[in-house]
Amino acid sequence: MLDHCSISHKGGIVLWSRSFTPDASRVAASAASPVNSLVREALIEGRTGEEKYEKDGYAVKWTFVNDLELIFVVAYQRILQLTYVDELLAALKTLFIKLFEPFLATFLASLHAVDTGKSSEGAVSWNFAKAFENWDKLFDKLLASLEGKAAQDRKARAKPIQYQNVEPSPAVDDLENAPSDSADNTMDEEQIARNVQALKNRLRGKGGRMVKRGGGKDVGSGKDSHPGSDSDAPSKRKAKAKTQRKWGNEAPTAEEMESLDFSTEKPSDGAANGQLDLTALVDEASLGTRTQDGMYEVKDWEFGKKNEEDDVISQALRSSAVAKQPETSTSLGALGSLFARLTGSKVLTESDLKPVLEGMKQHLMKKNVAKEIADKVCEGVGESLVGKKVGGFQTTNAAVRQALSNSLTRILTPKTSTDLLLSIRTKLSSPLPSSQQRMPYSMTFVGVNGVGKSTNLSKVCFWLIQNGLRVLIAACDTFRSGAVEQLRVHVRNLSMLGVNGATDSKGRVELYEKGYGKDAAGIAKEAITYARDNDFDVVLIDTAGRMQDNEPLMRALAKLVAINTPDKIIFVGEALVGNEAVDQLTKFDRALRDFSSASGGAGKERGIDGMLVTKWDTVDDKVGAALSMTYVTGQPIIFVGCGQTYTDLRQLRVSNVVQAILSD
Template identity: 75%
Template sequence: MLDHCSISHKGGIVLWSRSFTPDAAQLASSSASPVNSLIREALIEGRTTEEKYEKDGYAVKWTFVNDLELIFVVAYQRILQLTYVEELLDAMKRLFVQYFESTVASFVASLHSVNNAAKSTTVQGTTWDFSKAFERWDILFDKLLKSLEEKAAQDRKSRLRPAVRPVETYSPPSEDSDTVPTVDTDTPQDEEQIARRVQALQSRLRGRGGRRAGRGGGRTVSGTGKDSAPESDSDTQPKRKSKAKVQRKWGDEAPTESDMASLDFSTDKPSASGVEIGSHDLQSLVDQSSLGTRTQDGLYEVKDWDFSKDKNADDDADDAIARALRPLNAKTKGSEGSLGAFSSIFARLTGSKVLTESDLKPVLDAMKQHLMKKNVAMDIAEKVCEGVGEGLVGKKVGGFQTINNAVRTALSTSLTRILTPKTSTDLLLSIRTKLSAPLASNQQRMPYSITFVGVNGVGKSTNLSKVCFWLIQNGFRVLIAACDTFRSGAVEQLRVHVRNLSMLGVNGATDSKGRVELFERGYGKDAAGIAREAINYARDNDYDVVLIDTAGRMQDNEPLMRALAKLVSVNSPDKIIFVGEALVGNEAVDQLTKFDRALRDFSSASGSGKGRGIDGMLVTKWDTVDDKVGAALSMTYVTGQPIIFVGCGQTYTDLRQLRVANVVQAILKD
């Protein structure tokens, strides 16, 4: 049973709606309506090609009529399997356009008229009485819905009708020695049948043993009368004596305690000259050219990623697309070889006409290939192109330049909507807001906690240390929690980073041993418990931020994902940052989808309240992809969360921010 149906204008005006239950009617009028959530979280962000949208137990499906700027929406309870929803949407669209196209067209024209501001107050008033204009639609809709529900009910009854199965009769096992009896475990058997089967098996085994014995391949045990199994090949070969493991010696003599102490680099020790080990290499830990900038307020900000250093940076995005969309000119020598992939396609679309799906299909196919070359995941490229196509089908254009601008604007707008973050990416503001919040007299200030998650080998620990350097530069005291208790060397790696960061200090020069510390409990311990102890330790010792490093895990490993969800539900970190590679392509979709879903499902089941998902991304190895930055589009599309930082090198200053306009420009670059 449906819960809600509506027909709306893209400008937000509802032309017709119906709620089938009192709860649905009350919900439809509130801001938490699944239809309103659909508009905010899917349509505005350009996610117009999803199969369905789910929110608070409801599933929502929709379709468009672009030339009339209409949106048809159907909402129902997610637990129901309604097979006729898509067919209902298509039929609603055809019928409504067939009967009310002229009325809706005049209404849309009035919205776009010169006196739009003056007429906006009368759109839903006396000038346009939608209940009267679409009065006949209620009757048409009732007939349509009734016919589809009856058809679905008949299909459901036909599927539930039991099938007639032939009765299987039991046939006694054959006494042929070359056949093996089969036991039907589904049918009950009495003792007589079981005994008969056992006797048949024994007789066959005796027959086979006798044949093998006649050939010399078997042997009998004296006095028993029973055949025994033939000797295996391993029994005829002499057994090798196992050798004891010999201790390896590095030289003629075993190393002494002084030799072992000289090779021990796991702790910070002063050298003979009184200078700490590694301090002579501090310059290699900071790249002066990639240092961030100080604002007037004294805040240290990381640089924006600069695409201008790429080899194709001289080409502006708009110029590149215009060049690709330029029509073929037979009079220009050599133009056929220099034009882009879209030019020959758009040459067929000149003139004034209404765009159809067949007109745009070759253009969208070429656009999809272009996005995939930019390292956009194939599924995401398809959905983006379908969304662009849905926004153009039915629009009337005139002249080639109009088509050029329409397609370029639609693609750029779609990419911008997807990449624009819904939440703030200003971590400094979030940290300062929490630390400055007023507390009750009997409460202690809790530190701001950030958990880094991701698959194996993407660079979580390395980029965590870069974020730590950025926080130290802004005057925060940071505690790093070593919650990777599985990988060998994980704790030692963080210990080296803490040692280096404590020597670098603020501005890369001043000593800051009091600003960063490592909290670790060794290996094989519960990561959730270590994180909890670290947060309490930071609270008691006035640390501002806790950075929680977790073990890498594959997204399909359910036990490890449950352990990660336990860490999240027990400690409730302020931010959960997914660390991923810029090189993954299609794999980014699978990784992010399963990480986010597992965290939400398992953290909700093991803790109280709503499950937590990923709050943002940090993309590593960004300097290896040039302008093939499609992973940023794929990751943002999947989660709807922003990319907070990108890692682009091996020093602590190699951290960058992304600007949406720059990423769109890089993706559209020819």
């Protein structure tokens, strides 16, 4: 049902309003009401092209009557799927204007007269309650009709399909012997009923096939109901059967059992003495560095540092071109060529920038930036350039680069700290009452199917082990076949890689698993309790991949978050996606916020706290997914994955991402 409905003048005068619940009435009267937020954050700022406005669990829709300066607003709980709201707004506007247009025109004329000083009477002299005294009944009738129609539509969609039993078609001779109509084709009801009953009786005796209860033979035909099925089945089974092992009457020997045991990997020749080949697990060139205080830091991702030896000639040509240019000149390549027409001293206007901004948008989209994000970025760049006086091509070029660079930097700059080690050590070192046990730092990894959550969770685990922390991995993907075994292999490998990358670290990492088909939220809770009782520092919670539109699975994920309240919720996404990244992140974040407070937790909304972008090494300079993800959530990208070994983890620097996006 609706929460609030109102009709107001654009100047702020409320002509009529209705709140449907006491809570909605209090909310509507407060400064933090969704309607007031709509006015402040959408209408005043001119963002009226959006389909609806959402705030604090409410969804608000509106429509205008510009010639009468009216705003019609409807607010309702966002979680409700009210299909009639758009139809209600349209009907509300049409009916209200049809009934009260003369009064509204007079009222509007009086307001204009007051504004121009031609009249001293204000809007306070108008009695809206008397003018619209019959409107409440009409509105109730309109709303009831729309709600009834919506209820009927829901029943029609939920109604099961009725299948009718089709009688066998009668034989030709039966039809010929059926009673015929009279000459004038008229029959009384009794005659029709007798004819129908007679036809049914003949069909039961002749054409119908009645099968005995429990199977058996067909009554009337005298044949099996499925002729040949029993005799054909053995031959089909023999044709499709695989070769089976013959065990005999004796129990298998230990050698035979070992040859059939595929649950664990057999030690290779190089690992006969219990030594693991570390070259397959650790890339020495990708190892991070140690700080002065002994902390292990992963490397920064740097744009343009690879494959330089494969392009020596191009590099020499670029160096030669740079040497001939003055130090103050900065090239923007294809983007710079868009500004070639803007030479000489002039003030930039919207018409000057329109084709340039369109070319800039195309450039960003080629870098894998989502279309709607590219539109908003270019809009901000245009606003910063309109009215700016430029002189000379190089000056214009530098101004454009600076404006675009500032916009990208502003978007990518983290609003919160990306130092996970600092957060972990702060929690582990904070004072606690003597009667309370210290809880471990927990991180939950979420995302869609196949993006690499388990693999990159293991890379983060390796980084934590290198910093001397004890890690417990909770196998909460109880759906995908092999998910637990995959983590078990990672734990076995990580146990061989100690603090120095080559010494044994058994006891620093363990796996907590309860098999498949169990409640993931319960397993995570048990894992955190186990980590607390056994002095683990960090718990990494692996979850099953799920599509962002699957509501039951999103509710289950929100339940896990609400019950266990992890310190960080990390979304794992691919660098390969463009527009899809916006849809995935928006719906994951919204579902977690909507469902987490209603899933038995502490009542606090939880959204995504950071991102880990995988397959970063596959996109070269097309790193626009980083811009799209950060723009949508406002949260930082903590790490990027760029390979298959445990050391293939990087952290992003804003300047490097901006450089990659601006490159041609």
